Amino acid sequence: MSGTLPVQDRRNAQDRRTTQASKPSVPTAASMDSKKGGGKYSTLPFMKEDPYTDLVLVIEEKKLYLNRSLLGCASTYFNQILTEHQNEKKKTDTMELKIVGNIYQEFVDLLSVLHPAVNKDLNERTALRLLPLLEEYKMDVMKDKCEKVLLNSLRKLPLDSKPAASSSSRNKKDDPADILVRYMKIAEAGNSRNVLDQCVKMFSESNVSLEELKANPHVSHRIKAQVFQNRMDSTLEQLVKVEAELEKEKQENEALRKRRGLKSNPGSMDDVSKTQPTQSKAGPTRVRRYKVGTKESLSVSRSQLN
Known part of the structure; x- marks a missing residue:
């Protein structure tokens, strides 16, 4: 992690007895906090020595x-x-280890979650802060918990939201592209394959702008190339689907035109309608009508003929 000594340097940390409280060689966080008039850390159990401190x-x-x-x-x-x-050293000796780097706040957050007397809930902000530290000090169980928190937050991220109109950090931090880039940077620093894969997947399967990813120097070129390649493959797949739908529609239209253009079978209703004579220009044909009489009138006619 940036700001910390390499592993081999931390192995050479001094090992000595804890300085007595009357003559502290290094001021404690609790004492410094009390001098400032604040009580931010005063209630945390690891800010002062107790009978269990070794x-x-x-x-x-x-x-x-x-x-x-x-x-x-x-x-x-x-x-x-x-x-x-x-x-x-003897088992009863109190060991003092000096860790170089500006990571005091990270350790306070870590111990606040890890210490059983505090047991602070692990939220998204703390998980982002701790992930590289947990990888550096090989805290696998806590790292898994951080990954679960971050993955859950990523699944709730609305990718269809519009980018912020203003470029100020207050608005920009809500931009999905900026959030994904921030997660990717932390995931690479913390060697979190799960979080990194999820970010790459979300970048590849959405229409989130790639400008923020392209301009960010903290994301490796390998990850950027993977996102760009996945986005191209996704676009190509969509084009292939559209082309297949257009070709299917074209074939259906061609088949419909062929059915309409076929000649009708002989004797069909279409042939009968076509062979019926048209009316003469002189006018409609007159139909001679015969009046059919009753049974009595027919018998009278026969007797007259006889």
């Missing part, structure tokens, strides 16, 4: 008081470091 993390000249088992069980990296130091 590990002190020093980050940005601030101390965090922990029990070794908390980090040892959650992180394979810390488990290895703590095991090596435990073999060199």
